[in-house]
Amino acid sequence: MIGSLNGVVAAVGEDTALIEVGGVGYVVQGGARTLGRLRAGETARLFIETHVREDAIRLFGFDSEEERAWFAHLQTIPGVGAKVALGILDAMPPAVLIDAVALQDKAAFARANGVGPKLAARLATELAAKQGPKGFIAITGGAARAAAAPASGSRAEAVSALVNLGIDQSSAARAVSAAAKQFDADAP
Template sequence: MIGSLNGVVAAVGEDTALIDVNGVGYVVQAAGRTLGRLSLGAPAKLFIETHVREDAIRLFGFSSEEERAWFAHLQTIPGVGAKVALGILDAMPPEVLADAIALQDKAAFARANGVGPKLAARLATELTGKAGPKGFFSIAGGRAAATSAAPAANGARAEAVSALVNLGIDQSSAARAVASAAKQFAADAPAPELIRAALKEVSR
């Protein structure tokens, strides 16, 4: 299985890119946001999700391992295939996706290509009850460490969710409160401010 490609961008199409790795060209399908970051002739590293079928091997490329993991995770929901999962990630980067899950924001999912009202409702409901995607999110000493990303943002938001859970609030409610509280700030807020705002959300 191919986990990543590190090479040169040989061509970019409407929904694919050709990545030249030491003289071998790999055709990679990707979302518009990912393709938009690629420049012809420039070096590129893409994290790859490999789909093997009887009649074809398809490579899907992402700018980060987190996006690749979410791509695989989204397809655990009935009705979500590769095309729809790409559409969701094109409309919603991982941090926005995590907030939409925490808030059960059906409207946010419905803005993605290929997602109708029924599927949006299913995504908002079923993803809330699932553990987060699994992938290789940290690199230490040249080795990747496999971890599971819970549906909450990293850094201050993760710290705020953890603090609320330590106070006896369940994980889902804590993530929802922190996601709602984060919308009150124009930029990323430090954990103490997020915690205070999230506690007000919980008490409402």
């Protein structure tokens, strides 16, 4: 299985990029955000999720290992395939996705291409009840366990501090998210 590709971008299309590595060109599918940062002729590194089917091998590329892990994790929810998972990750980077899961924010999921109200509700409910991608976030009872979420940085530390003070994880995650939104609104 291919874990990452590091090579020269030969071409970038609407939903794919051609990455040349050691004289071999790999067609990699990706989201608009990932593909938007790639430029033909420049070197790029993408973390790869490989899908092997009877009739095709498909490579999906991501900016980070965390994003790749969330792509795979999202597809454990019934009704979420590769296209919808890419749409969700285009709408929400992993740090925002972690908040949406912790807060069971159906509206955040509904903003993604290919996600209607029923699927948004299913995503919010089922992801909150599942263990998140291994090594990135653990989800229990609808709240993020911040100590396991390295990508969320200071938010994770704030949630962890509140939990250590005796506040339940769900309330801590909501409070930190609300404070972050307030801070963003007050920023110049």
